Amino acid sequence: MKQALSILLAALLAVLPFMGLAEEIETVVTIVPAPEQTKAERPPCFPDPSANFIPLPETENLAEGKPVQAGAHTDVYVSRNVNDGKTDTYWESKGWPAEMVIDLQGTYAVSTAAVCLNPSSIWEPRIQEIAVQVSLDGETYTEVAAPEKYQFDAATGNRIRIDFDQVQAAYVKLIFTMSSASRTGGAQAAEICVYE
Numbered sequence: 001m002k003q004a005l006s007i008l009l010a011a012l013l014a015v016l017p018f019m020g021l022a023e024e025i026e027t028v029v030t031i032v033p034a035p036e037q038t039k040a041e042r043p044p045c046f047p048d049p050s051a052n053f054i055p056l057p058e059t060e061n062l063a064e065g066k067p068v069q070a071g072a073h074t075d076v077y078v079s080r081n082v083n084d085g086k087t088d089t090y091w092e093s094k095g096w097p098a099e100m101v102i103d104l105q106g107t108y109a110v111s112t113a114a115v116c117l118n119p120s121s122i123w124e125p126r127i128q129e130i131a132v133q134v135s136l137d138g139e140t141y142t143e144v145a146a147p148e149k150y151q152f153d154a155a156t157g158n159r160i161r162i163d164f165d166q167v168q169a170a171y172v173k174l175i176f177t178m179s180s181a182s183r184t185g186g187a188q189a190a191e192i193c194v195y196e
């Protein structure tokens with residue numbers, strides 16, 4: 001009996017294509033040429049996330065690679081990470097307030113400082129309060145931007161800029177006084193940039 005049923009089922013399957021059922025499904029194959037690319041690319045129909053990033057000056061970043069001076073840091077997040085040109089390395093202070101001094105190794109007419117975090121969205125949005133001071137001799141500092149709370153958010157590039165009246169400076173000091181981030185006990189900056 002079981003063998004008879006199996007034979008019947010096999011016969012049914014064999015004749016099904018000739019009963020018109022299979023013909024109702026039309027197969028359409030479209031051949032698309034593979035794009036010539038060597039890395040992941042954003043298709044033109046998707047919006048460019050960087051269109052919403054806070055713009056930074058396109059002039060030379062005077063801080064990159066220059067000597068820096070700061071207080072104690074947390075774990076492996078040393079001060080030299082703050083201007084190595086990479087946003088995937090960062091400085092984290094140990095406690096508050098946190099001062100970071102950048103020696104520009106020359107006198108420049110500066111008017112903008114920027115603080116960048118890692119642009120990845122795994123970095124929770126947070127507020128950091130920051131002030132900027134400048135000096136010609138590394139001893140006497142003048143405040144050019146009073147403490148202010150800045151919003152860091154991956155949607156806007158996880159970076160902020162602080163603009164002030166152009167001033168001669170050989171040393172730029174950023175003073176961090178608070179962060180709303182839940183997993184840090186200090187200031188964090190992947191890059192600090194200074195522009196004319």
Ligand SMILES: [Ca+2]
Pocket residue numbers: 081082083084085086087088089090190191
């Ligand atoms: Ca860095």
